[in-house]
Amino acid sequence: MSERSMRRVGAVVLAVNVFLVVAKGAVWWTTGSLAVGSEAVNSLADAGYSVVILAGLYLTTQPPDFSHPHGHERIEPFVSLFIALGVFAAGGAVLWQATTSVLSGEVGAGTVSPAAVGVLVGTAAVKFGLYRYCLRVAEETRSPALTATALDNRNDILTASAALVGVLGTGVGLPVLDPIAAAVVSVGILYTGYEIVQDNVDYLVGSAPPEDLRAEIIRRALDHPDVEGAHDAIAHYVGPEIDVSLHIEVEGDRTLFEAHDIETDIVESIRELDEVDDVFVHVDPKELGEWKDDETVEGFAET
Structure with missing residues (x-):
């Protein structure tokens, strides 16, 4: 069901952005408004990355296969960064146009165009609906690409409002x-690109997840009644998902079967966290003295 939902979002976003390109382009052509023109360029960039999103979501929702035993979700950060490149290009183009217009003095008085006002107000309303829709599905599926799409739609509300100020002015x-x-529109576009890059770089470089999630992982290990301690706990992103490895200390007289059951219980408990993919647990007999001071574990265990 989540796969169909993600693909449906991509199709809806593409259709809406194509419609907005046509509507804004027509108003730009008839009024000559730079603000509306910049919004048309923004929507054109949105339509372009919507194609990438649709194709990317098709790939990322494919089931695991021999070449990708963990599935294809790890492609999503690359899709998001491609989106960011398109957003940066659009923002730069709009900023260049606005700057050259002011420096050349090619600005003239005019009248308020009802068509321009209507298309910008309509854009803000439509983008708010898309923002809420994309964000809801992104939270349900933990999709970086859909999160990036939601952020772009959120900022489009602000840029459409700024463009409306220009038209009324x-x-x-x-x-x-x-x-x-x-120019304000362009700043909003560029900031959207920055947010997308910031959100997805961590997925690509294997950064640690947020502290509250790491604390919950450690708490779940220490909550087991047979676990005396934990150390060498590592959690890091592999794509948008998290891999976890840690050592636990148990009584050395446990049988192999008992140690296996303890390990299985902890692995299953940590895997219940939605963000976690793989969990690797190494069982140490506490009598060997391999336990070591681990400030990270101790700090999280006390929270």
Whole structure:
């Protein structure tokens, strides 16, 4: 069900962005508003990355196979970074257009166009709906690509509002507000790209997950009645999922069967965390004295 939901989001986002490109492009052509034009470029970039999202979500929702025994979810951070590149390109283009317009003095007075106001207000409303929709499915599926899409739609609400200020400013005799609003739009676009990169770099470089999640992993190991201690606990991202490894200390007189059952219980307990993929537990007899001070474990165990 989650796979169908993710693919449906990609199709809906693509269809909406194509519609907005056509609507904004038509208004831009008839009014010449730089703010609306910048929004048209933004929607064009959105439509382009929507194609990438749709293709990427198709790949990432494929079942595991011999070449990818853990599935294809680890492709998603790369899809998200591709989205970020498109967002940066669009933001740079809009900023260049707004800057050159102000420096050249090519701004003129005009009237408020009902079409421009309507398309921008409509854009903000539609993008708010897309933001909530994408965010809900992203939270359900833990999809970095859909999270990136939600962030972009959230910022599109702000950029459409800024563009509306520019359109209204032109109509009240402050035409310079039009390119200024376009520049604000570009900043919003560029910030979206930054957020997407920031969110996905951790997935690609194997960073540790948030502290509260690491604390919960350690607590689940120490909660087992037969575990005397833990050390060498490591949790890190492998794609959008987390791999965990740790050593636990148990009484040395446990049978092999008992040690196996303890290990299995802890692995299953930690795997119940939605973000966790693989768990590796090494069982140490506490009498060997391999236990070592581990400030990370001790700190999390006390929280």
